[in-house]
Amino acid sequence: MADLSCNIAGVTSPNPFWLASAPPTDKQYNVERAFEAGWGGVVWKTLGEAGPPVVNVSSRYGSVDYNGQRMVGLNNIELITDRPLEVNLQEIAAVKKAWPDRAMVVSLMVPCEEQAWKSILKQVEQTGCDGVELNFGCPHGMSERGMGSAVGQVPEYIQMVAEWCKTHTYLPVFVKLTPNITDVRFAARAAHAGGADAVSLINTVNSIVSIDLDQMAPTPTVAGKGTHGGYCGPAVKPIAMHMVADIARDPETHGMPISGIGGISNWRDAAEFISLSCGSVQVCTAAMRFGFDIIHEMTNGLSNWMDSKGYNTLDDFRGRAVPNVTDWQYLDMNYKTIASIDQDKCIECGLCHVTCEDTSHQAISKLKTADGKRVYEVIDDECVGCNLCHLVCPVDGCISMVEVDNGLPYMNWGEHPNNPMNHS
Amino acid sequence: MKPVHDIASNRLSEQQIHDNFSDLHPPLSDLQARAEAARCLFCHDAPCIEACPTDINIPGFIRRIAMGNLKGAATEILDANIMGDTCANVCPVEELCELKCVMNTAEHKPVTIGLLQRHATDYLFAQGVQPFERGTPSGKRVAVLGAGPAGLSCAHRLALHGHEVDLFEARGKAGGLNEYGIAAYKMLDERAAREVEFILAVGGITLHTGKALGSELTLAGLRNDYDAVFLGLGHNAVNRLNLDGEDSSGMHNAVDYIERIRQEDLTSLPVGRRVVVIGGGNTAIDIAVQTKKLGAESVTIVYRRSQQQMSATWHEQEIAQTNGVLIKTWAQPVGIVHEEHGLTGIVFETTRQNDDGRLEGTGERFELAADMAFKAIGQVLDTHAVGNELNALQIEHGRIAVNDQRRTSLPDVYAGGDCIAGTDLTVTAVQDGKLAAEAIHESFSTEVQHG
Numbered sequence: 122m123a124d125l126s127c128n129i130a131g132v133t134s135p136n137p138f139w140l141a142s143a144p145p146t147d148k149q150y151n152v153e154r155a156f157e158a159g160w161g162g163v164v165w166k167t168l169g170e171a172g173p174p175v176v177n178v179s180s181r182y183g184s185v186d187y188n189g190q191r192m193v194g195l196n197n198i199e200l201i202t203d204r205p206l207e208v209n210l211q212e213i214a215a216v217k218k219a220w221p222d223r224a225m226v227v228s229l230m231v232p233c234e235e236q237a238w239k240s241i242l243k244q245v246e247q248t249g250c251d252g253v254e255l256n257f258g259c260p261h262g263m264s265e266r267g268m269g270s271a272v273g274q275v276p277e278y279i280q281m282v283a284e285w286c287k288t289h290t291y292l293p294v295f296v297k298l299t300p301n302i303t304d305v306r307f308a309a310r311a312a313h314a315g316g317a318d319a320v321s322l323i324n325t326v327n328s329i330v331s332i333d334l335d336q337m338a339p340t341p342t343v344a345g346k347g348t349h350g351g352y353c354g355p356a357v358k359p360i361a362m363h364m365v366a367d368i369a370r371d372p373e374t375h376g377m378p379i380s381g382i383g384g385i386s387n388w389r390d391a392a393e394f395i396s397l398s399c400g401s402v403q404v405c406t407a408a409m410r411f412g413f414d415i416i417h418e419m420t421n422g423l424s425n426w427m428d429s430k431g432y433n434t435l436d437d438f439r440g441r442a443v444p445n446v447t448d449w450q451y452l453d454m455n456y457k458t459i460a461s462i463d464q465d466k467c468i469e470c471g472l473c474h475v476t477c478e479d480t481s482h483q484a485i486s487k488l489k490t491a492d493g494k495r496v497y498e499v500i501d502d503e504c505v506g507c508n509l510c511h512l513v514c515p516v517d518g519c520i521s522m523v524e525v526d527n528g529l530p531y532m533n534w535g536e537h538p539n540n541p542m543n544h545s
Numbered sequence: 546m547k548p549v550h551d552i553a554s555n556r557l558s559e560q561q562i563h564d565n566f567s568d569l570h571p572p573l574s575d576l577q578a579r580a581e582a583a584r585c586l587f588c589h590d591a592p593c594i595e596a597c598p599t600d601i602n603i604p605g606f607i608r609r610i611a612m613g614n615l616k617g618a619a620t621e622i623l624d625a626n627i628m629g630d631t632c633a634n635v636c637p638v639e640e641l642c643e644l645k646c647v648m649n650t651a652e653h654k655p656v657t658i659g660l661l662q663r664h665a666t667d668y669l670f671a672q673g674v675q676p677f678e679r680g681t682p683s684g685k686r687v688a689v690l691g692a693g694p695a696g697l698s699c700a701h702r703l704a705l706h707g708h709e710v711d712l713f714e715a716r717g718k719a720g721g722l723n724e725y726g727i728a729a730y731k732m733l734d735e736r737a738a739r740e741v742e743f744i745l746a747v748g749g750i751t752l753h754t755g756k757a758l759g760s761e762l763t764l765a766g767l768r769n770d771y772d773a774v775f776l777g778l779g780h781n782a783v784n785r786l787n788l789d790g791e792d793s794s795g796m797h798n799a800v801d802y803i804e805r806i807r808q809e810d811l812t813s814l815p816v817g818r819r820v821v822v823i824g825g826g827n828t829a830i831d832i833a834v835q836t837k838k839l840g841a842e843s844v845t846i847v848y849r850r851s852q853q854q855m856s857a858t859w860h861e862q863e864i865a866q867t868n869g870v871l872i873k874t875w876a877q878p879v880g881i882v883h884e885e886h887g888l889t890g891i892v893f894e895t896t897r898q899n900d901d902g903r904l905e906g907t908g909e910r911f912e913l914a915a916d917m918a919f920k921a922i923g924q925v926l927d928t929h930a931v932g933n934e935l936n937a938l939q940i941e942h943g944r945i946a947v948n949d950q951r952r953t954s955l956p957d958v959y960a961g962g963d964c965i966a967g968t969d970l971t972v973t974a975v976q977d978g979k980l981a982a983e984a985i986h987e988s989f990s991t992e993v994q995h996g
Contacts, residue, residue, distance in 0.1 A: 471589030
């Protein structure tokens, strides 16, 4: 059986599945339930400065449902922990003591002053935790007070705070990045330059998930008003993976440990993030949707898949997909696939035909036989290999994309005769 | 020992009867409907539409349900089939739309189109929405005979086009077989009456009950008084066994008894302890299941060929069998046994199919004890029962001959429903009425253009 143990920036856990800094990690009670269920670690919900805690509003989450599935996307307008700092610190210490093998990372967010960071780091060190994660991502509420994504959107601030933290603690420092920027590499480079041990990404995406058409207000609605919130869940996974891959490929940050976050809901999502070089993976929405028991499928599924591939440890496949992520200009212009329909599997829904006909290349013909059977066939000469039919077909394995051996050598856009740069 | 003759009402408590005649398929909840609607693939040129005699845009209405647009879904259904509510409950969907659903291949289970359709129409009726409006009055008048599915459908479509309709019905209530002939557990409460009311509410239709062709009405008179005539006469007679004692007490026509079940108080309806049903169609199933539900102890359907050859669908047969009805095949009735107090049994001869595919008796006989027996061996149009009224029309195989537009051999007379050749389903009757109305409307328009 595969070994799922995980080590990222010196923080170890029995498996790579951590609960992200969020409502599920706000209290000793929740976190111990998670550890009992089998979670490898947690990032404790963000702590702020000592003093009166922040106040959260009533009605905090909004959901994107799709075709009968709930919470394909989730957003929230909750702030950092609204419990006193001392209570959180006591509980963190107690949990870490009771569960020494689990990763305990503490998320932090204090004003952009060196003294504030120094002070909280000293207090957090007392808990025996394994690391800290700097919350530079929260896109709502805190950012309006000059914290969260207000810091994460300015690379100079990221570097400055990371440096302060590295100066004032021995703990590994994770910098949590916001996706609400144009190019995440600048933020990651800043974290790296500031000496951060790892980055965590993505934090939530700015969003309005829905408008209540009766109240004519965004949801979640607070006394008739709504505001933008942080979007997460399966819907954001593609955005997260793109950013993770960018950081993994960037010469300046290549090799920097990454804790992957963004819609991870099952073992396969986790395997994909790890293949893009993530050390641990952090989960929130899936746990908030189903409870902590999903960890059993996650660890079991990952382990079985690793066994089937002959991977003994996470390092055996970590980052394996990174070399295959490239820029468009390096793709092979001469590579050709075309769709192939397995007539025995076809259920005659006609979706391949109508979508190709209406929205693509008119490359699937439709024929009705005398006995009323509908036959759909690919017109090879018209098919550009776009995959659309393969994607819309409701039957697994019915439409496959078949590689055509045209005997042509690799040629990228830079080499292509149609490239205007080649005519100068 | 001969069984004791025993026909009685009140075999079951009022509560038991009520439970037995509750919904065959309970309606979908909103949650179920959304989940079921999400299963629809929204096929292109969907096979289910092709299988629907009224061409309902099935993926179209299901998509509207999925998107929470129930009014739109119901309107889409009723646009194509004004009796979409009845059809959602009584259509043999297992042989029509649901049979052709591609999810049969994909998941071995079709989208439950009938239940989704009902979900939409139930919503519309519950909201009291009337999405239809009579067209601008055209000055044309049409007589529609028979207020069953064909006649109601025809009348409604004519009204939409602005024509004035006099709808004549021989019986006391409109609805035809929806009101009188469909099993009670398929048409709960006042579903049929509710639908008639909805159809008539469009305006421009005047219902005249108690007016029958051959009695109060003549075809010649109607042709003289109206611009066009539509005949939705239905069936008016049943086939006979031609056995001695066929009309004695204890022997019943299934359709007559089904009508009593629909119209009378169920607790006071007498039913036999031992019931035998002769026939293999949906009517046989309907009477068998309902007598069982009324408290008959043993109910046996006897059919002269195999179960596969029964015209009752597999779904209907399953309903019978899960209700404890015994289906006996390869036997035909040859004798009716009576004693002084009434029916005691039916004698059957076993049958087989010979090499030519023809049915023949084997000579072997058996008797089934029965204190009540029902004939469900087919209904017909008795053209003579309406006097000489149909003499002017071309008749083929005992039914009124029509073309694709449902026009008879007379240019201004149209017909549809069970009185013409076809499948004898509510849904085809509705389509007949609709097509005839469109043809009548077109004939008026052509007249104007050429006039």
